[in-house]
Amino acid sequence: MNTNKMRHVVVVGNGMVGYKFCEKLVAKQKNGVQFTLTVFGEEPRVAYDRVHLSAYFDGKTAEDLTMAPESWYAENGIQLYLTDPVVDIDRKRKEVRSHHGMVVPYDYLILATGSGAFVPPVAGVEKDGVFVYRTIEDLDLIQSYARRARKGAVMGGGLLGLEAAKALLDLGLETAHVIEFAPRLMPRQIDDAGSGILQRQLEALGLNIHLSKSTQEITGEDTIKGIQFADGSTLDVDMLIISAGIRPRDELAKATGLDTHPRGGIVVDNFLQTADPAVFAIGECAVVHHMIYGLVAPGYEMAEVVASRLMGEEKEFKPFDMSTKLKLIGTDVASFGDPFIAEPSCRTIAYENKAKGVYKRINISADGKTLLGGILVGDADQYNMLLQTCKNKTILPPDPEDLILGSRGGEEAGAGVMGLPDDALICSCEAITKAMLCHEIGENGHTTIDSLKKATKACTGCGGCTPLVKDLIQGVQKQQGHYVRNVLCEHIDYTRQELLDLVKMNSLKTFDDVLDTFGKGDGCEVCKPAVASILASLWNENILEKGRATIQDSNDRFLANIQKGGTYSVVPRIPGGEITPDKLIVIGQVAKKYGLYTKITGGQRIDLFGAHVGDLPLIWEELINAGFESGHAYGKSLRTVKSCVGSTWCRFGVQDSVSFAIEVEDRYKGVRSPHKIKSGVSGCIRECAEAQSKDFGIIATEKGWNLYVGGNGGSKPQHAQLLASDVDKETCIRYIDRFLMFYIKTADPLTRTATWMNKMEGGMTYLKAVVVDDVLGIADDLEREMQLLVDTFKCEWKEVVDNPELRKRFAHFVNVPEQKDPTVEFESLREMKRAKEWK
Amino acid sequence: METLFAEKEEIIWYLACRAEDVPVDGGACVLINGHQIAIYNFARRGEWYATDNECPHRQQMALSRGMIGSQGDEPKVACPFHKKTFSLQTGQCLNDDGYQIMTFPVKVTNGMVYIGVE
Incomplete structure (x- = not known):
């Protein structure tokens, strides 16, 4: 390919793949060869993330979904025409003409026209209330129409159709139906059993699923009233979204005489080149290897191949792995390798748990040595490892069922991410291998996800590889013999535990003293609140005095x-x-x-x-x-001690749980800690106060109290573990003193007790040895330190109310303190109000 | 900011507040001609800065309530809502390329703080 002089490239289509081509060509140009680029887009906005289109209904804005802002194109010298589709290609003169009459010559023409929604030829599709689900404009139309609709349906039970159906529910429709022609949902990804599990999950969410339904007619006058099926049944609906597949946009190619496939798509060779060597097609409009690749990752790879070839590099588009993992309305769905291959060509292991809504299937080669493919529904945690095992043809362990069931009573199956071969593809969106990532981590020092994102673009597509990449960072650092120390930030090169000891030994009381003695620079939003918490945990002075107000987190x-x-x-x-x-x-x-x-x-x-x-x-x-005190709901400190009513009223209660809860809450109120602390006290084994989901929880027994620690609600619920049983109140309090103080002194910033204990070597056994058996001989110190905090408690709100200097800081405008922020807006809600939704 | 930026090239200095109104190593918000401006008394560096009070990420009037600090040599403020951080010198968002805020020159004379608007 002649690359000596300045050449002009025209890209038709500004979708995800068209944009990615621009990005790749711009990046490669840094090597010297120059192309000028012109891009024509049909839509009014710059390329956006269509994969996450449904997020638009969850509050993401069009800007959030944008691949790169309009300024990016200008900065890189790309001429961008939006709302201006190309309408004609003159291959003889090598120029394109746009809808607005722009005529632009090209040396290379890249067709990235993508696809449109496929609308089946059913009578009545033109009626009002019938939509497709493809662009942000479609979503706007659906959103505004849904306001006056009660019953909606989606035609198509594939990925997009199911997302659209969930969107209908979220938009406030009373009923939402999914109509699928095939006998199962997501027929291209999962099998009948997997579909069965998925269907139960979706029905639990309120979707009505109709399978094996062939739509005959959309009924109603000008506006849709219902759907008539071929089997004679009908469905009353006010609106319908058609999501029955895609239709490649090949009309332009066809008009200029390029070869197109009878079922749609521009036919290209393994180099994405049409019969005209100056014209390429990439993404969903291209037919390569006799198929349309309807995913974004292969589209990106096509962009890479063409950009490379324009730069004179040898590169070919090879058959692309179509494995996918997605979260569908809260349910994991994944398929990899060959999901449908059946016996006798393979051996299949399937696991189905209807109670938990989990289905897993793996297909193993007849000789039992390699993994050929599989399906995961409801729990796809093992997807990455299974995909790698499949792609790299890793020899399977003797009990391959361990791959999906987890090993029972032995070591973890597989050797983790570090056991993968170097060429294992970790990020399939951007085609990044384990070796590339290890190099960036080990040689170039990119040891955070953020800096790896910048260096390699890994994790920037679907984000599914992020857990693997995190494991790689840890793995490589360990391999290099680094002792991975969790230091605070660039200003303070100590762990929280180290810093707390140093601050204590040196009796430091202000942030500046701490930074001057043990840090550098000016501090930041990470070390400031961490130091603030340490100072409060050690000295318990008012957090807003002595310059400490501005090192606190806003709350x-x-x-x-x-x-x-x-x-x-x-x-x-x-x-x-x-x-x-x-x-x-x-x-x-x-x-x-x-x-x-x-x-x-x-x-x-x-x-x-x-x-x-x-x-x-x-x-x-x-x-x-009126006698209230601060509840410290804003602080990383004790929040609340929840209680059930206990033996004072309850016919089952064996102890007075309310009185004990009040005593415990009054004791630990205001104690600052690495993260918030929650507690609960239950009056009997029925556990109505849910004490086992708390950082420390107390449950009454006939003989005394059981103390549980390390529980957590939130995103990763975890039950607390039993620390001591049948102890009296005094012993219980002593153990809590020791437990909390040990946590306060040793945990990393913003680490809840559950995570702290999970990371602790020796776990519960060790914690028990420290707190109950006092093997470290620190129990007395811990109790004394906690007693100091208890004795020095003051209600910080009372101190502010009584102190004019502190009160003054509570104003929005310091130059007009009496004026409130005029931008604050409320909306009314059920006789009260709510904050105005942000954009 | 149209009215503040009317065609004039030279800086107009607006009296914002007393120096003591802005906490040491922290920020405060002032209202100038109907616009909310955050002023920071970066005492640790012996410098004053001023920026938009609005964080462009979710259009919240909150930057004056954020923590200030540094990244390398760059002085910065962190929005209390989602911890987007912005350079106090250039207004560039340091952890998300897509955002930018305005910065303004600050003058402190005789205990009074003035904000310069071009």
Whole structure:
């Protein structure tokens, strides 16, 4: 290929693949050869992420989905025409003509026209209320029409169709139907058994699934009223989204005499070249290896092949692995290798758990040595490892069922990511191998996900490889003999535990002292709150004094939780969830006076939302006068001790759980820690206070109390483990003192007790040895340190209310303190209000 | 900011607040001609900075409530909402290339803080 002089490339289509081609060519140009680029796009906006189109309904904006802003094209010298499709190609003169009459000559023409929605030839598809699901404009139309619709349907039970159906529910329709022609959902990815599991999951969400249904007619006058099926049945609907597959956009190619496939698509060779050597086709409009590749990863690879060939590099588009893993409305669905190959060509192992909604199938070569493919529904955690095992033809262990069931009673199956061969493809979107990543991590020092993203673009596509990449970073560093130390940040080269000991030994009380003695630079949003927490845990002085206000995270700085729109929420402490009628009335009066939205929290308290920053001291003044204290809902500290009503009222209760909960909450209130701490006390084994999901939980027994530690709700729920059983109150408190103080002194920043214990060598056995058996001989110190915090407790809101200097900081504008932020807006909601949705 | 940026090339200095109104090594918000501007008293570096108060990520008036600090030599502020960080010198977002805020010159004389607008 002659690359000596400046050549002009025209790209027809500004979709994901068209954009990726530009990006790759621009990157390669840095080697010297120059092309000028012109891009024509039919849509009014620059290329956006169509794979995550449904996220648009979840609050992502068009900007969020944009691949690169319009300025990127200009900065790289690319002439971009939007809303201006190419309408004619003159291959003789080598020029294209656009809808607006722009005529641009080319040396190379790249057709990246993509595909449109396939609309089956059913009578009535032109009626109002019938949509396709393809562009942001389609979504806007659907969204506005859905406001007056109650019943909706989606034609097509593939990936996109199911997402569209979920969107219908999210848009507030009462019923949503999915109509699929095939006898199963996602027929290209999963088998009947997998579809069965998926169907149950989707039906649980409220979708109505109709399989083996052939649509005959869309009924209604001008507007859709219903659907008539070939089997005589009907369905009443107000709107219909058609998602029955794609149709490659090949009309332009056809008109200029290029070879197209009878079922659609521009026919190209292994180099993505048409019969005209100056014309290429990439992405969903191209037919390569006799097929359309309807995924983005192979599209990107096509872009890479063509960009490379224009630069004079030898490269060929090889048959592309179509394995996929996706999260479909909360359910994992994955298929890899050859998912459908059946016996006798292979041996199939299947596992189905209808109760848990999990189906797994692997297909193993007849000789039992290699993995040929498989399907995962409901739990695809093993997808990456299975895919690698399949692609790299790794020899299977003697009990291959361990691959999907996990090993029972032995070591973990497989050797993890470090056991993979060097050429294993880790990021399939960007075609990045293990060797490339290891090189960047080991040789070039890219040891964070962010810097690896910048260096290699790994994890920037679907993001599915991120866990593997994280494991690789750890693995390579360990291999290099690095002791992986979790230091705070660029300013402080110590772990939190080390720094806490140093600050204590040197009696440091301000951030500047700590930074001057043990750090460098000016600090940042990572080390400032970490040091703030350490200072509070050691000395328990007011967090807003001595220059400490500005090192607190925003919530601590204003002693309230910042919410959407910049207002704050207020949570008074209600120990154990017990509150008098008089205090309830005060909360109601305060909320009414300051126009606050009120909600009962999960921790048996009352949260008051929508307070202007300037109103906070006034609100607290009234609450404090009524006998309330700060609830520390804003702090990394004890939140609440939830309780059940216990033996005082409950006919099952064996101990007074409310009184104990109040005692515990009053003891540890205000204690600052690496992360928030939650607790609960249950009056009997029925466990109504859910104490086992708390950082420390107490459950009454006939003989005393059982103490559990390390529980967690949140995204990764974990049950607390038993630390001591049948102990009396005093012993229980002593153990909690030791446990909490040990946690406060040794955990990394923002690490909950569950994670801290999971990382602890020796785990629960070790923790028990320290807390109960005192093998380190530190129990007395821990108890003494905790007692100091208990004895020095002061309500920080009372201190602010009583201190004019501190009060002054609670103003939105320092030059007009009486004025509230005029940009704060509320919407009304069920007789109260809510924050205005952000864009 | 149209009215503030009317065709004039020279800087107009607006009285913003007293120096003591802005916490040491922190920020505060002032209202100038209807526009919200965040002022930072970066005492540790002996410098003052001013930027938009609005974080462009979710259009929240919050930057003055953010923590300030440095990345290498670059002074920065972190939005309290989602921790987007912005250079106090250039306004460039340091952890997401897509965002940019405005910065303004600051002058402190006789304990009063002035913001310069071109």
